[in-house]
Amino acid sequence: MLSMDKSKEIFITAKEYIPGGVNSPVRAFKAVGMDPLFIKKTKGSKIYDLDGNSFIDYVCSWGPLILGHAHPQVVQAICQAAELGTSYGAPCEGEVELARMICEAIPSIDKVRMVNSGTEATMSAVRLARAYTGRNAILKFAGCYHGHGDSFLIKAGSGLLTAGVPNSPGVPAAIAEQTLVANYNDIDSVTKIFAQAGSDIAAVIVEPVAGNMGLVLPEPGFLQALREITEQYGALMIFDEVISGFRFCYGGYQNILGITPDLTALGKIIGGGLPVGAYGGKREIMSMIAPEGDVYQAGTLSGNPLAMAAGIASLKLLQAKNFYSSLEITTSRLTNGLKTILADHGLNYQINQSGSLFCLFFTNVQVADYVAVLSCDTEKYAEFFRALLQKGIYFPPSQFELCFVSSAHLPQDIEKTLAEIDKVLDEIY
Ligand SMILES: *Cc1c(COP(=O)(O)O)cnc(C)c1O
Numbered sequence: 001m002l003s004m005d006k007s008k009e010i011f012i013t014a015k016e017y018i019p020g021g022v023n024s025p026v027r028a029f030k031a032v033g034m035d036p037l038f039i040k041k042t043k044g045s046k047i048y049d050l051d052g053n054s055f056i057d058y059v060c061s062w063g064p065l066i067l068g069h070a071h072p073q074v075v076q077a078i079c080q081a082a083e084l085g086t087s088y089g090a091p092c093e094g095e096v097e098l099a100r101m102i103c104e105a106i107p108s109i110d111k112v113r114m115v116n117s118g119t120e121a122t123m124s125a126v127r128l129a130r131a132y133t134g135r136n137a138i139l140k141f142a143g144c145y146h147g148h149g150d151s152f153l154i155k156a157g158s159g160l161l162t163a164g165v166p167n168s169p170g171v172p173a174a175i176a177e178q179t180l181v182a183n184y185n186d187i188d189s190v191t192k193i194f195a196q197a198g199s200d201i202a203a204v205i206v207e208p209v210a211g212n213m214g215l216v217l218p219e220p221g222f223l224q225a226l227r228e229i230t231e232q233y234g235a236l237m238i239f240d241e242v243i244s245g246f247r248f249c250y251g252g253y254q255n256i257l258g259i260t261p262d263l264t265a266l267g268k269i270i271g272g273g274l275p276v277g278a279y280g281g282k283r284e285i286m287s288m289i290a291p292e293g294d295v296y297q298a299g300t301l302s303g304n305p306l307a308m309a310a311g312i313a314s315l316k317l318l319q320a321k322n323f324y325s326s327l328e329i330t331t332s333r334l335t336n337g338l339k340t341i342l343a344d345h346g347l348n349y350q351i352n353q354s355g356s357l358f359c360l361f362f363t364n365v366q367v368a369d370y371v372a373v374l375s376c377d378t379e380k381y382a383e384f385f386r387a388l389l390q391k392g393i394y395f396p397p398s399q400f401e402l403c404f405v406s407s408a409h410l411p412q413d414i415e416k417t418l419a420e421i422d423k424v425l426d427e428i429y
Helices: 005-017 072-083 093-105 118-133 187-200 222-233 253-257 305-318 323-344 370-374 378-390 411-428
Strands: 039-043 046-049 054-057 111-115 137-142 179-183 201-206 236-240 263-266 277-281 350-354 357-361
Touching (some): 072 305, 118 201, 118 263, 137 187, 201 222, 305 323, 323 350, 323 411
Parallel strands (some): 137 201, 201 236
């Protein structure tokens, strides 16, 4: 057994001073029934905990670190920027440069506003959509995550209209009622809601690739149909590309789909590991934001020079020839190996993969929607996670999160991961 004494000890103190001992719930490892590791440092594909254990990391900070941990050029850019001051509270060149890079990479974005998190990006995009359309309701999909804004902490109600009910205390029912919930990959569920409430809907917000219920890919035609129905009813389509932006290609997943949303929310990769989000879209809509228009949205640290430097350095590295194709090859080597190992053990689990993202679902059912995701054996996943951790492999501490592969994951990392998974399945079965 790995020693995790130091992590255990500081977690006791952490719980004394921080709710649940963590600053974001999934980090507490509750879903896998153990105490979290406290990380001391990271480099490339590896993370190192306080007890001196090292792990090959498939969480990669939940998405931003497509270049792996502490990429030298990103770290250098941050250090150089810090020498010039950590925050100006006034415009700087970096903001303009990163905005230009984003607008050039994603054709649907004419103008973009920087914020500090994905949550802020989606919240602000919804406010803007409401202002632009003069409507209040929004439509989201069960199993999609858009940060912790009140309008998104909603589950489907049982009513005819599937008007949402809060899934967190503290979200007023009056706000929850303004969020309608449909099923991902089920355009009929969308059509029904539009037929009843279409003229009240300001926007549909969707993850073009659903990355917060494991990994669920859009079925052919689903997002296209969504584009058509939103246009038909005069509602905006917001793509939440906080995970998918710059993850599959140099641009959004919308570039691959050839679909033009009205607004796009970004985060994670564009900040190179620093706290950044952004939202952007059509000129006509974005021009409504203050001070050009009167839709208020602001931020003391928005466009922070360190964050801009990290984002710019990261995006530049993503422009390297074959960056995305080689990342996909690395990932496929892992998922293909996994499939073989699972077959050898006579196990019929599901693997969904797209580019450098994948999810191993502990279920026999093909996973194309939230219902299938909920059929997973979370206890078995927890057991698998804990056993794998003992072997120095750090998978996400929840069945409902996905695995991230970075360009720092080398062939030997993949080989070691496969060998350890093979052993773990021997142990479990
Ligand atoms: C992570 C995530 C968010 C929230 O971003 P934060 O920076 O954690 O606030 C929003 N939408 C999607 C799709 C995400 O994956």
